[in-house]
Amino acid sequence: MSRSAGPGPTTVSTTRPQQYQLVSPGTPADPRSMSQNNKDQLVQSLRTHRVNTITELRRIEKIFAFLDSAEVTEPMTTAWAHYVNSNNLLNELRGLTRTYPFSSExxxxxxxxxxxxxSSTRSWNYCWLVLVKMEKENLIMKHARALASKASTWGGRRPTKEEFDRLVNACVAEWTRALRQMLKHWDKPPSTTGN
Known part of the structure; x- marks a missing residue:
């Protein structure tokens, strides 16, 4: 039995000055005209955690933001919390920081x-809140210095000031680059409706 491949993801032009791709080819071009069945499938994919990357979660979030429906708020909120708390966010950050793995602390x-x-109740997007908090509170510098201060980092020996500073600077550069790359998934902060 042969199957013909359907068309690729649909690009949607909206009244807003942004474009995005819908999650599946079967989703209508205008998310507001989405069938209840398609919406239910997206909700189910969130509830069962089949969607577990920042890119796919953002695609669904953008669709749900257009729907502006209370019935999608809880599954989207729960999906973002699961993404962060199940270490998927940490894994993606570490995938971007191979030389100096991102600090779980x-x-x-x-x-x-x-x-x-x-104030964190203003957004359904726990992931975005966590990433912004890291940036605003300068946590990357704090934890890069903490890593460089650990005796285990240096095999029990005391590093020189130059070695300490070099490690801190390298971690800050790589971790900050990863954080900014993750934040690029949002062109503006999510609101209570997700976008």
Missing amino acids: CLDEAKAMVVRDP
Whole structure:
């Protein structure tokens, strides 16, 4: 039995000055005209965590932002929390930082700060909040210095000031580049409706 491949992802021009690709070819060009079945399938993919990359979550988030429906808020919020808390965010950050693997302690501190921050309820996007918190609170520098201060980093010997500074600068450069690359997934901050 042969199957013919369907068309690739649809590019959508919206009234907003942005373009994006829909998740599946079967989704209508205008997300507002999406069938209940298509919407249910996207919700199910979020609930079962079949979607677990920042790129795919953002694509669904953009569709749901157009729908502006309360029924998609909880699954989208839960999917973002799962993405961050199941180490998918850390894995993607570490995939971008192969020379100096991204600090899990830095990510954990940002997550804790978001949870304690009452203003974090303004967005359904826990991932975006965590990434922005890392940037605004200068957590990358803090944790690069913490890494360089550990005796285990140096095999028990004391580094010279030049070695310490070189490691801190290298970590800051690589981690910051990864953080900025992740933040590029948003052209503007998500709101309570996701975009």
